Amino acid sequence: MAEHHDPRRPGFPPWAGRNFRLLVGASFITGIGNSGATVAAAFAVIESGGSATDVGLVAAARTAGMVVLLLVGGAVADRLPRQRVMAVANIVNACSQALFAALVLTGHATLWQMAALTAVGGGALAFFSPAAQGLLLATVEPAHAGQAFSVYRLATNAATIGGSAVGGALVAAFGAGWVLAVDAAGFAVAAAMRARIDVAHADRGPRSGGMLRELREGWQVVASTSWLWGIVLQFAVVNGMVNAVEAVYGPLVSRESLGGAGPWGLALAAGGAGTALGAVLMMRWRPRRMLVVGTLGVFPLALPSAALALTLPAWALAAVMFGGGVAIEVFAVNWMLALHQEVPEDLISRVSAFDWLGSVALTPLALALAGPAASVFGRTRALWGSSGLVVLLSLAVLLLPDVRRMERKPRPASPQPVRTPAQDSNAAL
The missing domain is CATH 1.20.1250.20 (MFS general substrate transporter like domains)
Incomplete structure (x- = not known):
């Protein structure tokens, strides 16, 4: 409490x-x-x-x-x-x-x-x-x-x-x-x-089985809830693209066309400053449709790779990164609010673990394939491909009815349980 x-x-x-x-x-x-x-x-x-x-x-x-x-x-x-x-x-x-x-x-x-x-x-x-x-x-x-x-x-x-x-x-x-x-x-x-x-120590419900059963319960929540698995899958790819741009393509473009490491460091710092402004913004802004607003905040993550593909000057790249920082913070706060509003307290850490797993699982692969992709398709095409994937996946998430319908609850109430298939079966007995 x-x-x-x-x-x-x-x-x-x-x-x-x-x-x-x-x-x-x-x-x-x-x-x-x-x-x-x-x-x-x-x-x-x-x-x-x-x-x-x-x-x-x-x-x-x-x-x-x-x-x-x-x-x-x-x-x-x-x-x-x-x-x-x-x-x-x-x-x-x-x-x-x-x-x-x-x-x-x-x-x-x-x-x-x-x-x-x-x-x-x-x-x-x-x-x-x-x-x-x-x-x-x-x-x-x-x-x-x-x-x-x-x-x-x-x-x-x-x-x-x-x-x-x-x-x-x-x-x-x-x-x-x-x-x-x-x-x-x-x-x-x-x-x-x-x-x-x-x-x-809140009562998180009776423990009816071992850890494997509890993990299955967490998985059932994710798999049976479209807004959850949709956004987790979205960020499995989006995080991979963002990390490939920041760790591989950005430094290369900056070294070859923008004057070295300095401009890229400035761009990363601008992105960090953007996240700070985004957090301040979300202290006061309480959008009613949390996931719609949050997902709209993912689209600007396509812009840094596009800016690198176009070889924009350093100041423009920094401005793009700043805007992306603001936008991703809008997503992050609304995502956390949605999780805590819709997922029962006794399941939140297990659901969060699946969220984290989805967020990082493809990043090592994306980093490993960034160089070969640039060699096969050319760096410019690889960068545009990264932007395109971010946009397409974000559009797909907006098509999910549960994403469009979810609204912030008008009063601080206990989260409505996201029932698992096993719970539904027990309720019917």
Whole structure:
């Protein structure tokens, strides 16, 4: 149950109580650390004599660790107090990053060790992310869910932007090992903060079977709900396209036609600034048709690849990325609101795990195929193809009746259960 805010405490809105502040503060700390550590890990591989392929392998290990354990993490987060799941995940991250830092600082880090420790971090994230999705709404009153989601995402996006910049500067000044050590300490602090979150352990219903049965229940919700599986499938491809553009095509076009890494870095920073503005916008805007507005926010993600295909000047590319950042934040907040409004609380982490799995599963494949696609079809055609896929999939989602019909509920009520086929069968007996 969300606690009431002490009105005598200055600097916070009335709905942002102690639990919410602890959750957001811990997320900001780990967000800064993670972003800096991503930069540090890449330079740790390079400084140990690794190649560009080795850097990619270590980065891919994190995604692989997350994908393998996501569904288990979702089931665990629906069984146990979510703040404890998040705290334990932070402790695991703290230990893996501390060992990573020690290996780098002593000069004994090997490629397999760095990949394995990064995979451990990804595995911890597989438990953390579904639990975070389920816990956020428990820290505020339902009437303030939209504002809470916006503030949460504003904090995490700001941490990502700031962490990348600070991490790069610290790596240059002190070396990758010390940045990894600071990240480990940040995870330890965040674990302590999350352990202090005090929310009532809601009754999530009787446990009638093991973890496999519970995962089937989560899958039944996704598979039987068109707006859920439609948007999850959409983002399996859209995220792959966006990552291929940002990690492969953007740097290449910038190096060859825009003047080097600087313009592309400016474009990425503009995109980050756009997400911040989008979060501020969503603190006040409460669209009635959440998923229609959210899906419209996906269309601008087709513009960066089009801008690169046209080789627009750096300022125009930055403007396009800024607009895309605003738009995707509109989608993200409305998507979180829809999940919490329509999915029962006892299933939210499992459903979120399937959402996360769909969001990241095709990204490694898209990254691996980006180069070959440019070789076979030409980079310009590959970029236009990326834009076309984003547009076509977004149009397909808008054709789903449940997407067009869903409306924000007029009052803060408990979510209406999305019944599984098994539940419907039991009700008929």
